[in-house]
Amino acid sequence: MSELSFGFRVAWRHLRIGVMNELQYRANFVVQLIQSVVATGTGLVVLSLIFDRTDQLDGWTRPQLLIVMGVFTFVGGLIGFVIEPNMGRVMTDIHMGTFDYVLTKPVDSQLLASVREFRLWRLTDVVVGGVVLGWGLSGLDERITLFDTAGFVFTLIAGTILIYCLWLALTAGAFWVIRMEMVQELFTGLYRAGQYPVTIYPSWLRLTLTYLVPIGFAITVPSESLTGRLTTERVLITAGFVVFGFALSRWIWRIGTRRYSGASA
Amino acid sequence: MTDTVRSGAVVSQPIEYEGGVRSYARLYATLIRTSIMEGFQYRVSNYLYMIGMVTEPVIYLVVWSTIARGQGGSVEGYTPGTFAAYYIVWTLVRNMNIVFTPFGWEERIREGQISGHLARPLHPIHYDLGNFAGWKFVVIVLWLPIAAVLTLIFKPDLDPSIAQIATFAIAIWGAYLIRSMLLWILGMVTFWTTRVSAMFEAFFAAELLLSGRLLPMTLMPDWVQTLASYLPFQSTFGFPITALVGPITNRELVEGLLRQVLWISIGALGVRLMWQRALRRYTAVNG
Numbered sequence: 224m225s226e227l228s229f230g231f232r233v234a235w236r237h238l239r240i241g242v243m244n245e246l247q248y249r250a251n252f253v254v255q256l257i258q259s260v261v262a263t264g265t266g267l268v269v270l271s272l273i274f275d276r277t278d279q280l281d282g283w284t285r286p287q288l289l290i291v292m293g294v295f296t297f298v299g300g301l302i303g304f305v306i307e308p309n310m311g312r313v314m315t316d317i318h319m320g321t322f323d324y325v326l327t328k329p330v331d332s333q334l335l336a337s338v339r340e341f342r343l344w345r346l347t348d349v350v351v352g353g354v355v356l357g358w359g360l361s362g363l364d365e366r367i368t369l370f371d372t373a374g375f376v377f378t379l380i381a382g383t384i385l386i387y388c389l390w391l392a393l394t395a396g397a398f399w400v401i402r403m404e405m406v407q408e409l410f411t412g413l414y415r416a417g418q419y420p421v422t423i424y425p426s427w428l429r430l431t432l433t434y435l436v437p438i439g440f441a442i443t444v445p446s447e448s449l450t451g452r453l454t455t456e457r458v459l460i461t462a463g464f465v466v467f468g469f470a471l472s473r474w475i476w477r478i479g480t481r482r483y484s485g486a487s488a
Numbered sequence: 489m490t491d492t493v494r495s496g497a498v499v500s501q502p503i504e505y506e507g508g509v510r511s512y513a514r515l516y517a518t519l520i521r522t523s524i525m526e527g528f529q530y531r532v533s534n535y536l537y538m539i540g541m542v543t544e545p546v547i548y549l550v551v552w553s554t555i556a557r558g559q560g561g562s563v564e565g566y567t568p569g570t571f572a573a574y575y576i577v578w579t580l581v582r583n584m585n586i587v588f589t590p591f592g593w594e595e596r597i598r599e600g601q602i603s604g605h606l607a608r609p610l611h612p613i614h615y616d617l618g619n620f621a622g623w624k625f626v627v628i629v630l631w632l633p634i635a636a637v638l639t640l641i642f643k644p645d646l647d648p649s650i651a652q653i654a655t656f657a658i659a660i661w662g663a664y665l666i667r668s669m670l671l672w673i674l675g676m677v678t679f680w681t682t683r684v685s686a687m688f689e690a691f692f693a694a695e696l697l698l699s700g701r702l703l704p705m706t707l708m709p710d711w712v713q714t715l716a717s718y719l720p721f722q723s724t725f726g727f728p729i730t731a732l733v734g735p736i737t738n739r740e741l742v743e744g745l746l747r748q749v750l751w752i753s754i755g756a757l758g759v760r761l762m763w764q765r766a767l768r769r770y771t772a773v774n775g
Contacts, residue, residue: 257686265693277555405533412540416547424550
């Protein structure tokens with residue numbers, strides 16, 4: 224069996240265990256659903272306040288901003304489902320010295336560290352985000368071409384991978400400085416900026432939100448592809464940046480794990 | 489007890505009973521001093537936290553400045569310059585507003601920390617108030633460079649009178665007290681049920697829309713403004729910010745402060761009643 228397919232089987236097994244675990248706590252689904260609805264409802268109120276005063280925000284109409292909000296919620300749900308819990312667990316493991324259990328397994332440590340925890344109910348955000356996205360799409364005047372759809376799917380996957388890479392690199396920072404909890408707060412704070420297209424921000428912030436914290440790639444670029452703004456050039460840049468980001472974060476992870484020394488091992 | 493004795497200064501004199509006010513003052517002074525020292529120890533993580541927090545007002549500021557420009561320079565009298573002033577002052581008010589989170593009650597109860605509080609002679613809210621008040625001094629110092637950078641970038645239009653500055657200096661502490669007590673009351677719901685997070689999120693959403701945190705209240709629809717005037721939220725965000733940024737009359741400054749006093753009294757009463765009832769629900773094992 225090749226190493227890769229073995230890795231995927233391990234990931235799949237962990238996902239199943241994680242889902243079964245979460246299914247024990249069904250009431251949490253209702254709680255999470257209320258939270259998703261409250262958050263999205265607030266977002267919709269804000270949009271209506273904006274469009275009480277104007278009919279476009281820097282060229283983006285109401286349905287187009289609904290699409291941005293949908294993608295924002297959707298990607299946020301994915302982050303909460305798999306990226307945040309796993310990276311949080313890695314930070315705790317490093318802190319407590321239990322990261323040994325990851326390193327001693329015969330699977331790639333990055334893969335294993337990324338698939339151990341799932342918060343199933345955070346997927347409600349994926350559903351709610353999908354609904355908002357659909358609502359926005361139904362309000363568009365233009366038709367969406369096949370190129371737009373393909374561009375959307377591709378840039379959405381690429382952008383989410385980039386967010387994962389950022390988290391991985393930040394988490395690996397815990398190998399050096401141990402206390403990284405505030406980094407999560409920082410990310411959560413910055414992520415909120417993705418509710419609007421990053422193009423509305425002043426250039427220093429826009430560049431930060433695109434290349435340093437790739438919210439631009441994860442939210443704005445996919446939304447651009449559904450609103451007729453995507454260019455082939457942008458697709459190529461995204462592809463290149465994913466390869467670069469993935470290689471860089473994996474490199475940081477590797478150096479970090481080599482630096483790690485457990486207290487108990 | 490052993491800790492007090494070991495700390496040296498106390499050893500030389502026997503512990504005497506002190507009057508109520510003096511013991512409160514000493515408690516607060518000690519709590520504030522300790523938390524200032526602690527706060528400066530973790531200045532890097534405090535900074536990361538503050539930078540994450542600054543994103544929120546910057547988003548609002550950018551969005552509403554964009555709208556103002558699109559509408560020929562201003563919305564309801566707010567120009568990009570006055571929006572900038574509003575949201576930069578916002579960052580200080582928000583920092584003053586960070587108090588013990590209602591989400592923290594679950595741990596307090598689960599870990600039996602309440603038992604420790606019950607053994608102390610004063611109401612436990614004083615320990616939170618003192619602790620966080622000390623942290624505020626750290627926050628204000630750390631906030632200054634952030635405010636300077638934001639000022640350079642967004643060029644706020646700010647020209648307060650002496651009365652406005654004085655009111656602001658008092659009102660941020662009023663806001664701190666009111667929000668501390670509100671969130672204490674909210675957090676104590678955890679004594680009855682642990683499924684509180686959805687309720688807390690709903691509370692924060694209401695606060696966002698009804699306090700001036702999202703937008704200056706004058707930009708809200710009329711019925712929202714009327715509703716908000718009966719609720720405490722504005723005293724914790726909108727009033728302190730508007731007190732400094734304006735436009736506001738001296739009469740409104742005084743009214744705002746009086747309203748804060750009213751909400752502080754109601755909050756204190758609420759905390760008292762809620763705490764009494766909550767304690768009846770509380771049992772600890774080995775606490």
